Each structure stands twice: as structure tokens, then as C-alpha cells.
Amino acid sequence: MNATVVILFLAIVVLTLIITYYAAKQTQSTTDFYTAGGGLKGWQNGVAIAGDYLSAASFLGIAGAIALYGFDGFFYSIGFLIAYLVVLFLVAEPLRNLGKYTLADMLKARFDADKVRGAAALNTITISIFYMIAQLVGAGALIQLLFDIPYWMAVLIVGVMMTIYVLFGGMIATSWVQIVKAVLLMAGMVIISFLVLLKFNFNIVDMFNDVKTVTSNGENYLKPGLKYTNPLGTISLMIALVLGTAGLPHILMRFFTVKDAKTARSSVITATWVIGIFYVLTLFLGFGAAAFVGEANILAANPGGNMAAPLLAEALGGEILFAFISAVAFATILAVVAGLVLSGASAFAHDLYGQIIKKGKASDLQQMRAARYASLAVSVLAIILALFAQYLNVAFLVSLAFCIAASANLPVIIYTVYWKKFNTSGAVTAMLTGLFSALILVSMSPSVFSPVEGAALFVGDPIFPLSNPALVSVPLGFLGGFLGTLFSKDGSSKRYAEVKVKANTGYRETGS
Amino acid sequence: MSNVNDYKADENTDERIDFVKVEQSEKFQWLMDERKRFIVPLTIFFLVFYFMLPILTSYTTFLNTPVIGDISWVWLFAFSQFVMTWVLCTIYVKKAASFDRQADEIINEQLNSNNKGGNAG
Numbered sequence: 351m352n353a354t355v356v357i358l359f360l361a362i363v364v365l366t367l368i369i370t371y372y373a374a375k376q377t378q379s380t381t382d383f384y385t386a387g388g389g390l391k392g393w394q395n396g397v398a399i400a401g402d403y404l405s406a407a408s409f410l411g412i413a414g415a416i417a418l419y420g421f422d423g424f425f426y427s428i429g430f431l432i433a434y435l436v437v438l439f440l441v442a443e444p445l446r447n448l449g450k451y452t453l454a455d456m457l458k459a460r461f462d463a464d465k466v467r468g469a470a471a472l473n474t475i476t477i478s479i480f481y482m483i484a485q486l487v488g489a490g491a492l493i494q495l496l497f498d499i500p501y502w503m504a505v506l507i508v509g510v511m512m513t514i515y516v517l518f519g520g521m522i523a524t525s526w527v528q529i530v531k532a533v534l535l536m537a538g539m540v541i542i543s544f545l546v547l548l549k550f551n552f553n554i555v556d557m558f559n560d561v562k563t564v565t566s567n568g569e570n571y572l573k574p575g576l577k578y579t580n581p582l583g584t585i586s587l588m589i590a591l592v593l594g595t596a597g598l599p600h601i602l603m604r605f606f607t608v609k610d611a612k613t614a615r616s617s618v619i620t621a622t623w624v625i626g627i628f629y630v631l632t633l634f635l636g637f638g639a640a641a642f643v644g645e646a647n648i649l650a651a652n653p654g655g656n657m658a659a660p661l662l663a664e665a666l667g668g669e670i671l672f673a674f675i676s677a678v679a680f681a682t683i684l685a686v687v688a689g690l691v692l693s694g695a696s697a698f699a700h701d702l703y704g705q706i707i708k709k710g711k712a713s714d715l716q717q718m719r720a721a722r723y724a725s726l727a728v729s730v731l732a733i734i735l736a737l738f739a740q741y742l743n744v745a746f747l748v749s750l751a752f753c754i755a756a757s758a759n760l761p762v763i764i765y766t767v768y769w770k771k772f773n774t775s776g777a778v779t780a781m782l783t784g785l786f787s788a789l790i791l792v793s794m795s796p797s798v799f800s801p802v803e804g805a806a807l808f809v810g811d812p813i814f815p816l817s818n819p820a821l822v823s824v825p826l827g828f829l830g831g832f833l834g835t836l837f838s839k840d841g842s843s844k845r846y847a848e849v850k851v852k853a854n855t856g857y858r859e860t861g862s
Numbered sequence: 863m864s865n866v867n868d869y870k871a872d873e874n875t876d877e878r879i880d881f882v883k884v885e886q887s888e889k890f891q892w893l894m895d896e897r898k899r900f901i902v903p904l905t906i907f908f909l910v911f912y913f914m915l916p917i918l919t920s921y922t923t924f925l926n927t928p929v930i931g932d933i934s935w936v937w938l939f940a941f942s943q944f945v946m947t948w949v950l951c952t953i954y955v956k957k958a959a960s961f962d963r964q965a966d967e968i969i970n971e972q973l974n975s976n977n978k979g980g981n982a983g
Contacts, residue, residue, distance in 0.1 A: 421936060425916070428943050432912045435950055439905050443958075555931035562932050573926050574919035574936055581920030588916045592909075615958055622951050626944055847885035854893060855965035857973050 354669055355496060358677040362534075363511065366527050366684065370515050373523035380717040383520035384451040384696050385606040390525060392613045396620025399604050401528030403430075403595070403621070404535060404628055405686040406488040407748040410679060412629075413662075414655025415577070416636020417648055420567065422577035423636055425584070427629035429591025434622045438615070441596045444767040444853035446605045446614040452693075453602055453759060454701045460766055460849050461774045464706045469781040471701035473758045474599040476785060477751050478694035479732060481600070482687055484747035486736035489683040491656065491744075496676050501740050508680075509733035512687040516695065516725045521607060524688045531678070531685040532624065538678045539631040542659070545666040546638035561637045565645050586821035587749065593824060594752030597759030600686075600693040611856045638662050654744065691728050699724035742807070746797050749818050753792070757823040758784035761831045767853050769835075770846050776835030783830025784823060791819035884972050893964045900957055908950060915939055 381387050390398070408430065415423030449456035454470035486505050493504035515523045550557045558572065565571045578584040595601060605614045639648060639658035642665045651657035660679065664672035699720040704712050712720065739747075762780045765772040792798065794813040803809050816822070835841070851857060884890055918925055918939075925936035 421919075421940075424940055428912070428915065428940055431947055432908065432943060435905075435908050435947055438951065438954055439901055439908075555933060558932040558937075572932060572934065572937070578920075581916075584916045584920050585913065588913065592912060612958075612962060615955065619951050619955060622947060626947060630941075630944060844882055848879075848881035850894075851881050851884050851890065851968075851973075854890075854897065854961075855968050855973070857965075857969050 352669060352673070354673040355676055358673045359680060362677045362681045365530065366511075366515065366523075366681070369526045369530065370519040370523040373519035373526060376522055377518075377520045380451075380700075380714055380721060382522060383718060383721050384603070384692070384700065386521040386525050388607060388609050390607045390613075390617075392608060392616030393620045394525070394529060395604060395608050395613070395617035397532045397624060398525045398528040398607075399601065399617060399621035400624040400628070401530075401532035401535075401685050402600055402604060402689045403625060403686075404532065404682065405748070406485060406492070406679060406683045407744060408628070408632075409535065409682055410488065410492070410656045410659055411654070411744065411748070412632045413635040413639060414648065414652070414658040416632060417639035417643070417658040418645065418655045419577040420561070420565070420571040420636075420640075421574045424633060425574075425578070425588065426591065427632050429588050430595070431622070431626050431629050433592045433595035434618060434625065436592060436596045437601070438618045438622070440767075441602075441763055442605055442614045442618050443611040443856075445602060445763070446608065446611045447853050447856045447858075448767075448849065449606055451603070451606055451700050452696050453599060453763070454697070454705070457762065457766055457777060458705075459852065460772075460845055461777050463774045463778075466774060466777045466781075467701050467705055469778050469785075470759075470762070471697040471706075473754070473781055473785055474697035474701075475694050475728075476789075477597075477599055477755050477759070478690045478697070478728070479735065480747055480754065481598070481751040482690045482694070482728075482732040483736050483739050483742075484744050484751065485683050485687045485690070486732060487739050487742060487747070488656065488744045489680070489687070490736065490740065491652070492676070492679055492683070495652070495657065502737055505733060505736050508683060508687065509729055509736075511684055512691055513726060513729040515684070515688045516691045516729070517722055520721075521692060524685070524692055525607060527681075527688055528685040531681040534678045535682055536624065536628065538663075538675050539628060539635070541671070542638065542663055542666065542675070543631045543634035546634045546642075546662075549638075549642065549666075557634075557637055557641075561640050564641050571640070580816070582821060583816050583818070586816045587818045589824055590749055590753040590756050590818050590820035593756035593760050593820070595755070597755030597763065598752070599697070599755075599759070600689040602759075603689075603693045603696065635659050635662060638666070642666060656744070687732075691725055691732070694728040694732075695721055695724035698728065746817070750788075750792055750797075753818050753820045753823060754785060754788045756784075756820055757788040757827040758782075760784075760824070761827040764828075765831050765835075766849070770843060771835055771841060772831065772846075773835050773838060773841035775838035775840065776831045779834025780827055780831025783834075784827025787826040787830075788819060788823040791816075791823055795819060879973060884968065887968070887972060889964070889968050889972070893961065893968065896964070897961060904950060904953075908946060911946060912943065915943065 412426050448459040454467040457466050489508040490501045490505040494501050608614050639662040643661045648658045660675050663675035703720045704717050758781050762777050791814050795817050796812040797817045798807045799810045799812040926934050928934045
């Protein structure tokens with residue numbers, strides 16, 4: 351631990367607290383709390399989406415994966431970006447046109463049943479918690495390393511910070527923390543990439559020639575297949591990456607913070623540019639780390655490669671850049687976790703309490719109170735789980751969250767907007783089949799069972815061969831919705847006509 | 863704006879508007895056809911283009927042929943995915959502007975005229 355690191359960390363913390371203070375003064379209604387009053391501009395929401403999406407797994411994880419595995423690490427960058435085409439073409443605008451605060455609100459446009467809302471809330475909570483544990487475990491490891499404090503204390507610091515943002519500042523504070531973080535993160539990426547390119551005299555061909563010689567993998571470093579040797583496993587992972595984003599509750603929630611579908615669209619465009627540039631730059635970080643930090647040093651700092659980016663910053667820019675990048679990584683984790691708390695809390699307070707228990711008759715004051723209690727509860731739950739999850743692999747937890755989102759949420763969204771015959775039973779079966787097939791298959795997979803002791807949660811032979819089961823669980827989610835619809839009689843074509851008209855024109859009776 | 867009222871509005875579907883009639887109107891059908899003609903082929907295109915990458919790298923090795931220095935086809939294919947994303951985004955925005963105009967016409971002609979109290983979102 352050194353003074354520069356501490357000062358920069360404190361600066362970030364103070365900056366975000368100032369944002370929270372001003373946001374708290376503006377947060378007066380439930381709409382403010384969940385969706386910043388729906389008043390964000392397109393570009394603001396776009397940058398905030400990038401801030402929400404570019405998590406520690408992207409920043410630290412992908413840089414490390416490229417540094418260690420070359421092309422196979424770059425797979426993540428491609429999948430995470432193309433995912434935004436799915437969001438833009440199929441999901442963003444209908445979602446904004448039909449929804450209010452949560453995914454369940456959007457499904458409500460077609461289905462009144464509480465069980466639909468309940469299932470959607472269950473999915474949102476499950477995905478948010480898995481994703482949040484991943485971020486907290488990553489944060490704990492990073493801060494533990496930087497400050498030399500125990501893991502539990504590191505998790506607690508991040509946990510308390512995120513709770514403060516969400517509890518007092520709601521979506522307004524969360525959005526601005528994400529915007530600030532996205533700007534800092536991009537600045538850090540550009541600086542490091544520039545320094546890496548400078549070392550190669552801005553000759554990209556030279557860079558490729560060089561990294562071919564510096565790692566223990568030699569020429570194979572530039573070829574696919576270093577990490578992902580099972581073809582179906584690779585394809586399955588790519589399915590989870592590209593389809594998962596469109597089902598991630600904290601990303602979906604961001605589309606309710608703008609006033610209409612047109613603004614939702616422009617925010618996806620901004621987000622896609624920012625995120626795309628970010629993922630191109632991951633390549634320079636990864637190659638730079640391989641060339642200037644070295645495989646052995648990266649592995650020595652962290653076996654998962656998670657310290658590659660901060661170590662590269664230190665190698666190129668000395669202590670100050672190292673401190674800056676570490677502080678940015680910290681801000682990254684805070685921003686993402688705050689968004690996740692908010693989406694988990696909205697499912698608890700808005701869907702389960704406000705709509706199912708109180709039947710939508712809770713006063714605004716009651717709803718606000720419920721939202722804050724729920725935020726607190728979600729934070730505490732995630733902190734406790736993260737304390738027990740210290741030795742779980744972060745990338746595994748993130749890809750699991752993507753897989754559940756793709757299997758449990760995407761089928762129901764697509765069917766609701768695009769399939770006339772889809773009905774209440776279909777909606778419930780689609781969500782539950784997707785959720786449970788993803789969870790059950792993962793629990794039987796090599797990520798949980800490994801014959802090598804210590805490599806996974808339990809020792810034993812995996813029953814299911816793929817670490818990421820999206821190849822099977824996503825089709826099962828779609829199939830579940832299809833069969834559930836066929837085997838029941840309910841359904842209203844009149845209601846679908848309304849949904850279709852509203853989803854495609856943006857028409858709203860209340861003007862809200 | 864009170865949120866309690868929003869909830870009430872959400873509870874009841876609007877009976878004053880015949881959405882089935884709007885849905886079957888020529889203009890709306892035309893909008894849907896245009897949307898479908900635009901979105902379906904492009905969605906299939908980008909998904910195929912995307913999944914070609916892991917399929918080709920998993921089952922073939924010809925992408926490993928170097929093109930520029932040590933940069934092989936697989937890297938160029940990977941970068942083309944980024945370019946494709948940005949190009950499709952730009953095309954989508956252009957096209958969506960014309961969908962917006964058609965949607966606004968439908969709202970003004972068929973929805974707002976039936977519904978005195980409401981306004982378009």
C-alpha cells in the first residue's frame with residue numbers, strides 16, 4: 351500500500367459521495383428512485399449503460415485472459431459487444447414502450463397473473479445475486495491485494511459503499527456514479543493503450559510479431575484454441591455471451607430511465623460505441639501485459655490473470671498510473687454493484703411487495719420505504735454470500751449470470767413481444783424452465799464437479815460436460831415457453847393486438 | 863405526477879380504443895411488414911456472422927493463415943465483427959427514423975382521435 355493509491359481511492363470515494371448527496375436531494379418519488387424519473391438524456395443513459403456493463407470481469411478479467419490465452423481471451427470481447435445488436439434489434443424499444451420499472455412490468459402488458467410477475471421477480475433476484483457475488487468477490491480480491499487488508503474487510507468496504515449510493519441516491523446517484531466511472535475507465539484504457547502502442551512505434555504488425563515470441567505458447571498464442579479446446583463448449587459460451595445481455599435485469603432496467611423508445615435507441619447506440627471501443631482496447635491491454643509484464647509475473651500476482659491490467663499500468667506509467675488504474679477498477683466495481691442492488695431491490699419492493707402483496711395500492715411513501723428496505727436487504731444478503739464465496743472463480747460466476755439471463759429472461763421477452771399465441775402458462779413455464787435448467791445443468795457441470803481436488807467446488811466426475819450450459823438451457827427455455835403455451839387454453843388475441851400496437855408505435859394512454 | 867395514478871392506469875386496459883382494429887389497419891400492417899423485412903434478415907445475418915467465428919475456429923484451421931505480417935484471418939474476422947456492429951447500428955438508426963414517422967402517423971390518426979384524455983408517448 352502506498353500514499354498515491356490511498357489518496358486516489360479516497361478521491362474516488364469522496365467524488366461518488368458528493369454525487370450521492372446531490373442525487374439524494376432530487377430523489378423524492380418512487381419513479382426517481384428506480385428510474386431517475388425517466389429523465390436521463392440518450393447519451394447520458396448510453397454512457398451509464400456502458401458504466402453498468404463494463405464490469406471488473408470485463409476490465410480485469412478480459413485483459414488478463416488475453417494476456418494469458420491470446421485469441422481465446424478476445425472471444426469475450428466479441429460476444430459482449432455483439433450482444434448489443436440483440437438488445438438494439440429485438441429488445442430495447444419494445445421493452446421501453448411496454449414497461450415501467452422492471453421486466454415484470456413489461457410482461458404485465460400482456461399477462462395479469464401474479465405468478466408471471468412472481469417468476470420474473472425470482473429470475474431478476476437470482477441473476478442479480480449471482481452477478482453481484484461475482485463483483486464482490488472480485489472487489490474483495492483486488493482491494494485485499496492493494497491495501498493488504500483481510501478479504502472480509504475489503505468486501506465490507508465495497509458493500510457499505512454501494513449500499514450508501516443506492517439507499518440515499520437511488521437511480522440518480524447510481525446513474526451518475528456509472529457515468530463518472532465509465533469516463534474514468536475509458537480514460538485509463540486510452541492512456542494504457544497509447545503507451546503500449548508507443549512502445550511498438552504505433553506499428554500494430556510489430557505488436558503481433560512481438561507477442562508471438564514473448565509467451566510460453568509461442569506461435570499458438572495468436573491462434574484460437576489455447577483455452578477453449580471443446581468446440582461445443584466454446585459455442586455454448588458464445589451463446590451465453592451474445593444472448594445473456596438482453597436478459598440482464600440491471601441492463602434492462604436502464605431503458606426505463608429515458609423518456610421513450612427513441613431515446614432508448616440512441617442510448618444503445620452511444621453504449622455500443624463506448625463499449626466497442628473499450629473492447630478493441632482490451633486487446634492492447636492484454637498484449638501489452640503479455641509483452642511488458644510477462645506471463646510469469648501475471649500468474650504470480652493472481653492465478654486468474656486478474657491483475658494484468660494494473661500491473662501493466664505500473665510497468666508503463668509507474669506508481670501513479672498504477673494507483674489511477676486501481677482506483678478506476680475500484681470505481682468500476684462500485685458502479686456495477688450499485689446497479690445490481692437497484693435491480694434486485696426493484697424486484698423485491700416493486701414486484702413482490704408493491705404489486706403482488708399490496709396489489710399496486712401502496713402509497714408512494716410506502717413504496718419508497720419498501721424500496722430502501724429491499725436495497726438494504728439485497729446488499730446485506732450479497733455481502734454475506736460473497737464472504738462465503740471467496741474461493742469461487744469470478745469469471746465462472748459472471749458467465750453463469752449471463753447463462754441464466756439468456757435462458758430464463760430472453761425467451762419470455764421475445765415471445766411476449768413477437769408471438770401472438772403466447773399465454774400466461776407459457777410465460778411462467780418459459781421463465782421457470784430456463785432458470786432451473788440453467789441452475790441444474792451448472793450444478794452438474796465441470797465448474798462445480800472436478801476430478802482434481804481444489805479445481806472446483808466438489809471433487810467428482812461432472813455429469814454434464816459443458817461448463818456453460820447455454821447451448822442446452824437457452825433452447826430449453828424457448829421450448830418450455832412453447833410447450834406451456836400449447837398445453838393450455840388461456841390467451842387473448844385482443845390483448846396481443848394492444849401489446850403489438852403499443853410495442854411498435856410507442857403509444858401510451860397515460861403519457862407516462 | 864402521482865405514481866398512485868399510474869398504477870391505476872396500468873390496472874385497466876383502455877377500453878376506449880379498439881386495438882384490434884388498429885392492429886388490422888392497412889397502415890399498421892404496412893409498418894409491421896416493413897419492420898419484419900428489415901429486422902429479420904439482418905438479425906439472422908449478424909447471428910450467423912457471429913457464430914461463424916467460434917464454429918470456424920473450433921472445427922477448421924484455415925483462419926490461422928497469416929495475412930499481414932503475423933496477423934492471421936482469425937484476427938481480421940474478429941475485427942470485422944466490431945465493424946459489422948457499428949455499421950448495423952448506423953443502418954438501424956437511419957431505418958428506425960422512418961419507422962418513427964409511420965408510428966407517429968398511426969398514433970395521430972388512429973389512436974389519439976379515439977382517446978380524448980390521452981397523449982402519445
